Amino acid sequence: MSDLENHFGDDASISEEDNQNISAFLIKNSAETSTKEFSFKILNSIGNKDIIAITHTDFWKKEHEEIPKKVFGHADVKSKANCKACHSDVEKGLIEDDKIKNIRAFM
Ligand code: HEC
Structure with a gap:
């Protein structure tokens, strides 16, 4: 900023x-x-590293490692940073399992 x-x-x-x-x-x-579980986990995985994006943290990478690269390139996803494409409740600060879209739609 x-x-x-x-x-x-x-x-x-x-x-x-x-x-x-x-x-x-x-x-x-x-x-x-934040008191949210994932904020804590993401912060923890940053440690002393100089990280400027959530998608560069070890925690994020591990959670998404099984998703094929082409999914993030799909026209409806476009980028790893487009959390909302797959996590429909992310704008409320939530990432609930039952709100994760089926990524088969992006394959
Ligand atoms: C292409 C779709 C996709 C995008 C884009 C995406 N995610 Fe995910 N995310 C998933 C899937 C699928 C899982 C579940 C992985 C599993 O359980 O094996 C997941 C899991 C997670 C989890 C762990 C949820 C849990 O209950 O364990 C967090 C936290 C998360 N994502 C945050 C994010 C954030 C923040 C962004 C944006 C910077 C993002 N994701 C972008 C598909 C996506």
Whole structure:
């Protein structure tokens, strides 16, 4: 958030007010302050590593290791970061087993 002018090769800069609001949201909802099981597991798997994406954590990789690569390239998924394509309740901060879509639809 402190260098949005250089955001993975894009200029993603926003107003100072938006930056403060989003930063406050991120800190308030970070894994460090969550009591949810998966936040704890993801945070634990980061350890001292310099990781900038959930999908780079050992925990995420292990949970998704059996999913064929082509599934993440499917037109309805597009990317590993598109959690919602497979976890329909993720926007509520939840990842429940019975809400994981059948990935056969993406094969
Ligand atoms: C292509 C579909 C797909 C995408 C995209 C995906 N997941 Fe998953 N995820 C799964 C499947 C399928 C499982 C269950 C794997 C198993 O149990 O073998 C799973 C398991 C999980 C689990 C463990 C759930 C449990 O009950 O053990 C977590 C946490 C999780 N995913 C988080 C995420 C997050 C966060 C993202 C986005 C950054 C994401 N996933 C993206 C398909 C996906």
